Amino acid sequence: DAGVTQSPTHLIKTRGQQVTLRCSPISGHKSVSWYQQVLGQGPQFIFQYYEKEERGRGNFPDRFSARQFPNYSSELNVNALLLGDSALYLCASSPNSYEQYFGPGTRLTVT
Amino acid sequence: AQSVTQPDIHITVSEGASLELRCNYSYGATPYLFWYVQSPGQGLQLLLKYFSGDTLVQGIKGFEAEFKRSQSSFNLRKPSVHWSDAAEYFCAVDSSGTYKYIFGTGTRLKVLA
Numbered sequence A: 001d002a003g004v005t006q007s008p009t010h011l012i013k014t015r016g017q018q019v020t021l022r023c024s025p026i027s028g029h030k031s032v033s034w035y036q037q038v039l040g041q042g043p044q045f046i047f048q049y050y051e052k053e054e055r056g057r058g059n060f061p062d063r064f065s066a067r068q069f070p071n072y073s074s075e076l077n078v079n080a081l082l083l084g085d086s087a088l089y090l091c092a093s094s095p096n097s098y099e100q101y102f103g104p105g106t107r108l109t110v111t
Numbered sequence B: 001a002q003s004v005t006q007p008d009i010h011i012t013v014s015e016g017a018s019l020e021l022r023c024n025y026s027y028g029a030t031p032y033l034f035w036y037v038q039s040p041g042q043g044l045q046l047l048l049k050y051f052s053g054d055t056l057v058q059g060i061k062g063f064e065a066e067f068k069r070s071q072s073s074f075n076l077r078k079p080s081v082h083w084s085d086a087a088e089y090f091c092a093v094d095s096s097g098t099y100k101y102i103f104g105t106g107t108r109l110k111v112l113a
Helices: none
Strands: A005-007 A010-013 A019-024 A031-037 A044-050 A053-057 A064-068 A074-078 A087-094 A106-110 B003-005 B010-014 B019-021 B024-026 B032-038 B044-050 B056-058 B064-068 B073-078 B087-094 B107-112
Touching (some): A019 A087, A031 A074, A044 A074, B010 B019, B019 B107, B032 B064, B032 B073, B044 B056, B044 B064
Parallel strands (some): A010 A106, B010 B107
Antiparallel strands (some): A005 A019, A019 A074, A031 A044, A031 A087, A064 A074, B003 B024, B032 B044, B032 B087
């Protein structure tokens, strides 16, 4: 079975730009979560969506937004990029909210 | 505030030696507990999880972990380490009902041949 897929794998953006990251969950999983992992640290929770509804939000500014589509795929948008947004962005899907299966991540570099 | 502490940033062991990675959490009730492994440039792979019941849980790749309520700990163990176990290991807590994981800062494992 296919795991969680994320696109793109890498991208480079300039400060002030906007970026959209994409995630496709494991088939049958209705919940998607997003995490930010800065180099040398553990992942930090950004959002969780279940059945297209936002179920939880971490301590991130309003520049970060997300949505989930009817096919349960998800997008994470970040506006007005800052250098500090450079990180590995991880998407996780879950069959039940308690077990999360992570994708390979998108490496974002802001210059 | 809920938190997860992994006190060892780096650990080096020889291949074939035993391994224990420490994890302590701060939370009032018994949370759901997880260990993940991350190879360089990769996402996170679930090694094992604890929800309730038997406090010793078995995972993939020969890993096990023991939940100790009195010590608020969930330490990961492996009796004999293989060179392929070199990676970063993260302990995570899900305070049930909040739908978000809190991760520790990770322990980087180096294995000497």
